[in-house]
Amino acid sequence: MSLQTVKSLLQDYEKTKKLMNPRKLTFKGVDGYDVYNPSNIFIHEGVEHIVGRVEKRDEEVSTAMFFKRTGDTLFEVNKALPSYPLQDPFLSVLGDQYIFGGTEVFFDNEEAKWRTVLYKGKNLNALERFLEAPIGMKDVRVSQFEDGRYILLTRPQGQKGGRGKIGMIVRDSLSDFTTKTIEDAPVFNQVPKENWLGANELIPLEDGTMGVLGHVVSFTKDNERHYYPMVFTIDPETLEPSPMKIIATRNDFLEGPSKREDLKDVLFSAGLLLSGNKATLIVGVSDCEVQLIDMDNPFTTL
Numbered sequence: 001m002s003l004q005t006v007k008s009l010l011q012d013y014e015k016t017k018k019l020m021n022p023r024k025l026t027f028k029g030v031d032g033y034d035v036y037n038p039s040n041i042f043i044h045e046g047v048e049h050i051v052g053r054v055e056k057r058d059e060e061v062s063t064a065m066f067f068k069r070t071g072d073t074l075f076e077v078n079k080a081l082p083s084y085p086l087q088d089p090f091l092s093v094l095g096d097q098y099i100f101g102g103t104e105v106f107f108d109n110e111e112a113k114w115r116t117v118l119y120k121g122k123n124l125n126a127l128e129r130f131l132e133a134p135i136g137m138k139d140v141r142v143s144q145f146e147d148g149r150y151i152l153l154t155r156p157q158g159q160k161g162g163r164g165k166i167g168m169i170v171r172d173s174l175s176d177f178t179t180k181t182i183e184d185a186p187v188f189n190q191v192p193k194e195n196w197l198g199a200n201e202l203i204p205l206e207d208g209t210m211g212v213l214g215h216v217v218s219f220t221k222d223n224e225r226h227y228y229p230m231v232f233t234i235d236p237e238t239l240e241p242s243p244m245k246i247i248a249t250r251n252d253f254l255e256g257p258s259k260r261e262d263l264k265d266v267l268f269s270a271g272l273l274l275s276g277n278k279a280t281l282i283v284g285v286s287d288c289e290v291q292l293i294d295m296d297n298p299f300t301t302l
Contacts, residue, residue: 003192004244006218006228013228013246018296022253025290027067029077030054034259037284039091040201040271041069044124050075050282051089051100052290057259064089064102066124073292081124086117088268088284090201094144097122103138116140120174130174134183139164142174143202143210145236151210152177154185155198161187164196166214170239188241190232191216197230197244200269203299209233209242211299213272216246224262229269229283231298247298248281259287274299 027035035052042049048069055062064086067075086102093099101118115135119127133140139155154167161167167185171177191197196217203211216230232244250265258264268284279297284290 004190005192006195006216006226006246009216009228009230009244009246010249013249016301017248017252019248019252020294022291022293023073024254024256025050025292026074027052027054027076027290028070028074029067029079030065032056034288035065035067036286036288036290037088037268038270038282038290039089040282041273042091042093044068044078044081049078050290051091053087053089053102053284054083057257057288060087060105062087062105087114088138090141090270092141092143092202094142098124098127099142100124100127101140104132114138118142131177131182132179134179137182139166139198139200139214140182141199141202142177143204145170145210146204146208147236148172149236150174150177151202151234152182152185153199153202153212154182154187156183156185156187157196162193162196164198164217166190166197166199166212166241168234168239190241190244194219201271203272203274205233205299208236210236211272212241213269214244215267215269216244222262224264225266227266227268229267229281231272231302233299233302242302245298245302247295248283248293250285252293253283253285253291256285256291257288263287272298 038052064084066078066081068078089102091100104117105114116133118131121127152169165187167187169185199214201213228246233242271282273280
């Protein structure tokens with residue numbers, strides 16, 4: 001498969017885009033704090049919930065908190081559920097258990113370090129930490145194929161991944177995933193070295209393929225970041241990725257604040273709610289807020 005550049009992906013997107021009804025989510029119970037870069041919306045005890053990154057505008061000390069839906073675009077803190085000292089939380093439901101995680105930031109001899117950490121369990125009040133990514137790795141995600149095999153996507157940087165590539169491991173059990181297997185996972189070669197990409201959510205599709213919602217990133221000369229939500233699929237037999245496509249840009253959403261000037265064009269892909277031929281994309285916007293937008297199901301035209 002040939003490499004896809006952000007420039008070519010954007011050109012293709014502008015020819016076909018059709019998005020509708022951008023709207024902002026409001027979060028109650030966290031006055032004075034921003035909520036952004038959340039999980040997808042999921043059901044807990046019959047009520048729609050979302051986990052958001054809660055943070056003051058001028059800080060990066062983050063708490064992942066659970067919010068329950070109390071209105072069309074309104075979510076309120078669920079004080080019955082625990083919070084976690086994590087950035088960019090994510091959550092999926094595999095069978096009868098939750099897989100929850102985020103980016104853990106810690107200090108080693110006063111040097112800030114980070115890694116993805118994952119928890120599992122049948123009860124959101126009693127999740128067990130079961131997996132840590134290598135230090136420096138964000139965007140690790142887990143799901144399950146129809147035949148029961150587990151798929152884990154990685155995002156190495158540096159010598160192996162450059163600015164960032166997506167790697168993959170497939171195993172029969174969650175217990176087969178370790179920090180070492182994550183580190184050793186082979187990577188897809190999807191974009192040129194000046195771009196990066198990562199996975200944000202894995203979505204098992206009706207045709208048996210694994211849908212991937214992620215982000216692809218380009219940089220301007222002044223190091224300003226441009227994040228674009230993108231999708232592709234993974235074939236369960238060949239384990240090869242399809243070509244990807246961008247599905248939204250910052251201009252498609254409502255205007256709003258930015259945490260920093262270099263983050264104003266950042267869309268953090270959080271979740272994609274599918275309903276037949278339609279879909280709703282959830283994104284963190286400019287490291288300050290959460291917005292939703294409606295579109296055609298992007299996986300139907302890959």
